[in-house]
Amino acid sequence: MSPALPPAAGGTAGAEDTLSVPVTAVIPPTTIDALLDRYEAILFDAYGVLVHAGGPLPGAADLIARLNREGRRYFVVTNDASKRPDTAARRYQRFGLPLDASRILTSGMLLVPHFAAYGLVGRRCTVLGPPDSARYVEDAGGVVVPPDERFDVLVIGDESGFPFMEWADAALSSLFEAIDAGRDVHLVVPNPDLIYPAGSGFGFAAGTIANMFEGALALRYPGRADLRFVRLGKPNTPIFEDAVRRAGTGRVVMIGDQLETDIKGARAAGLDAVWIQTGVTQEIPATTPEHLRPTWRMSGLVSDVDHPGHPDHPGMIPVVR
Ligand SMILES: [Mg+2]
Numbered sequence: 001m002s003p004a005l006p007p008a009a010g011g012t013a014g015a016e017d018t019l020s021v022p023v024t025a026v027i028p029p030t031t032i033d034a035l036l037d038r039y040e041a042i043l044f045d046a047y048g049v050l051v052h053a054g055g056p057l058p059g060a061a062d063l064i065a066r067l068n069r070e071g072r073r074y075f076v077v078t079n080d081a082s083k084r085p086d087t088a089a090r091r092y093q094r095f096g097l098p099l100d101a102s103r104i105l106t107s108g109m110l111l112v113p114h115f116a117a118y119g120l121v122g123r124r125c126t127v128l129g130p131p132d133s134a135r136y137v138e139d140a141g142g143v144v145v146p147p148d149e150r151f152d153v154l155v156i157g158d159e160s161g162f163p164f165m166e167w168a169d170a171a172l173s174s175l176f177e178a179i180d181a182g183r184d185v186h187l188v189v190p191n192p193d194l195i196y197p198a199g200s201g202f203g204f205a206a207g208t209i210a211n212m213f214e215g216a217l218a219l220r221y222p223g224r225a226d227l228r229f230v231r232l233g234k235p236n237t238p239i240f241e242d243a244v245r246r247a248g249t250g251r252v253v254m255i256g257d258q259l260e261t262d263i264k265g266a267r268a269a270g271l272d273a274v275w276i277q278t279g280v281t282q283e284i285p286a287t288t289p290e291h292l293r294p295t296w297r298m299s300g301l302v303s304d305v306d307h308p309g310h311p312d313h314p315g316m317i318p319v320v321r
Contacts, residue, residue, distance in 0.1 A: 027275070027284065027293065027294055027295075027296065027297045028296055028297070029296065029297055029298065029299075030274060030296035030297070030298055031298065031303035032063060032298075032301060032303065033303070035253055035255075035274065035296075036072065038251075038253070039251050039252060039253040039272070040073060040247070040249040040251040040252070041072075041073035041074060041075070041244075041247035041248075041249050041251065041252045041253075042067075042072070042073075042074045042252070042253055042254075042255060043074070043075050043076075043077045043240070043243050043247075043252060043253070043254040043255065043266070043271075044074065044075070044076050044077065044255050044256075045076075045077060045078060045234075045254070045255065045256035045257060045258070045261075045262045045279075046076050046078035046080060046088075047078070047080065047196045047197055047257070047279065048196070048197045048256075048257030048258065048276070048278055048279020048280055049255055049256060049257055049276050049278065049279060049301075050064070050076065050092070050097060050301075051092065051095055051097070052197045052198060052199040053196065053197065053198040053199055053203065054198065054199035054200075055095055055199065056095040056096055056097055057278055057300070057301065058300060058301065058302050059300065059301035059302035060095075060096075060097055060301055061095070061096035061097050061098075063301050064092075064097045064098055064099055065098055068098055073247050073248070073249065074103065075103050075104070075105055075243050075246060075247065076088075076099065076103055076104045076105065077105050077234065077239055077240065077243050077254070078104065078105070078106050078107070079106075079107045079190070079191040079192065079193045079205075079233035079234050079261060080106055080107070080108075080158075080191060081106055081107045081108035081111075081129070081133055081136060081157050081158060081190035081191045081206065081233070082108075082129055082130055082132060082133055082157055082158035082160070082161060082191075082206075083106070083130075083132050084106070084108065084132045084135060084136065085101040085102070085104040085105075085106060085109075086101040087132050088101070088104050088106070089101040089103075089104060105239060105242060105243055105246075106136075106190075107190035107191045107192075107232050107233030107234070107239060108132070108133065108136035108157065108190050108191075109136070109239075109242075110190055110232040110233065110238060110239060111136050111137060111139070111140035111142075111155070111188070111190060111232070112139060112140045112141075113238070114140065114188060114230070114232060115140035115141050115142060116140075116141075118186060118230075120140070120141070120142060120152070120153055120186060121140070121141030121142070122141060122142075122143065123142060123143065123152040123153050123186075124142075124143050124145045124149070124150065124151045124152045124153070125137050125142035125143060125144050125145065125151060125152070125153040125154075125155055126144070126145055126146065126147045126149070126151040126153070126154050126155070126171050126174065127142075127144055127155045127156075127157050128147070128154075128155070128156045128157060128158070128159075128162070128164070128167055128168060128171060128209065129155070129156065129157020129158040129161065129162065129206075130157070130158060130160070130161030130162055131161075132157075133155070133157025133158055134157070136157065136190070137153075137155050137157075142155070146170070147167045147168075147170035147171035147174060148170040148173070148174060149174065150174065150177075150178065151171075151174060151178070151185070152183075152184070152185060152186065153185070153186045153187075153188065154171060154175060154185060154186070154187050154188070154213075155188050155189070155190070156188075156189040156191075156206050156209050156210050156213070156229070157190065157191075157206065158191070158205075158206055159203075159204055159205065159206055159208070159209050160203075168209070168212075168213075171213075172213065172216055175213070175217075176220060179217075179221060179224075179227070186230075187210075187213070187227070187228065187229040187230065188229060188230045188231075188232065189206050189207060189209075189210040189229045189230070189231055189232070190206070190232045190233055191205060191206040191207060191232075191233050192206075192207040192210070192231035192232070192233055192234075192235075192261070193205040193206065193207050193233070193258070193261060194207045194208045194211070195208070195280060196280070197257075197279050197280060202280075207231070210229040210231070213229070214227070214228060214229065233261070234256075234261040234262055234264075234265040235260060235261050235262075235264040235265030235268060236265065237265065237268055237269045239265075240254070240265055240266060240268075240269035240271060241269060244269070244271070252271050252272075253266075253271065253272045253273065253274060253295070253296075254266035254271050254272070254273045254274065255273075255274040255276055255298070256273065256274070256275065256276065256279075257275070257276050257277070257278060257279025257280050257281055258279065258280045258281050259275065259281045259284060259288070259292065259294075260281075262275075263275055263281075263292065263293070263294045264292050267291055267292060267293075268291075272295040272296070273294045273295050273296075274294060274295065274296045274297065274298055275294035275296070275297045275298075276297070276298045276299075276300065276301070277297065277298070277299050277300065278299075278300050278301075
C-alpha cells in the first residue's frame with residue numbers, strides 16, 4: 001500500500017543534489033480524492049489540519065460536509081485534553097465544521113484506561129487545566145482537589161482557561177512537599193504536544209508545561225530519574241488503535257501536521273501517514289529514518305496548488321527552506 005521511499009540519507013544523489021533536493025521533495029504528493037480512493041477510513045489531527053486556535057483552516061468545513069454526505073468513515077484524533085468531545089464538537093460547529101462528538105477521540109479519553117492500569121481510581125488528583133480537563137479526570141475515577149492540597153496524582157490538562165501561574169506554583173509547592181515527605185506522586189500529561197498553531201502565531205501546549213515541572217524536579221531532586229510524567233497521546237499507539245477499532249477497517253490513513261506526534265505515531269501503529277504542510281512541522285530532516293517518514297504529503301486540504309515540479313526530478317517538488 002505504501003509507495004517505495006528512497007533511503008534516508010540522500011539516496012544516490014551527490015552532495016550538491018542532496019542540498020538542492022531535500023528529503024521532503026521525494027515524499028510523493030497526494031490529494032484528498034486520492035486518499036478517499038485508496039483508503040476506507042481517514043484519521044484527522046485537529047490543530048494544523050482542520051483548525052487553528054482561532055478558526056477553521058481552508059477547505060475543512062467543505063471537506064467534513066462532503067465526508068458526511070458521502071457516508072465516509074473518519075475520526076478526529078487529537079492530543080487536545082482541554083475539551084471533552086461534546087465541547088470540542090460545538091466549537092468545530094461554530095467554525096462551520098459539521099463534526100459530531102462521536103467522531104472525536106482525544107488524549108483526555110486515555111485517562112480512563114491509564115487510571116485503571118495504574119490503580120489510580122479513587123486517588124486525590126490535582127488538575128492543571130480548565131473544567132473539561134478536570135471532568136476527564138473524574139471520568140477516570142480520580143477525586144479532584146485544589147493544587148494547594150495534598151494530592152497523589154498531578155495531571156496537566158492544558159495551559160489556559162484557569163489561573164495558570166497561581167495554580168502551577170501551588171502544585172509545584174505541594175509536589176515538593178509530598179516528595180520531601182517520601183510520598184509517591186504519579187505524574188501524567190495526556191497531551192505531550194509542545195506547541196500548537198494559534199492562527200497568527202503559535203502557543204505553548206501542555207507538554208511544555210510538563211517539561212517545565214520536570215526541569216524544576218530535576219533541579220531540586222538531582223538523580224531522581226523516576227520523577228517524570230507519563231505521556232499518553234500521540235505518538236503513543238493506544239489512541240491510534242482505538243481509532244482503527246472504531247473505524248472497523250485496517251485500510252486507514254492518518255493526516256497530521258507534526259512529524260513527532262502524528263506521523264511517528266501513525267507509522268508506529270502500522271498506518272500510512274500524510275504530512276500536511278499547514279501546521280507545526282515545516283520540513284522533514286534528511287536524517288529522518290524511513291519508519292518515521294510520512295507516506296505522503298499534502299500542501300493543504302484544498303488541492304488547488306499548481307505544483308511547479310523540480311526541473312531535475314519530474315513530478316517532485318522542490319521545497320524552499
Ligand atoms: Mg496538529
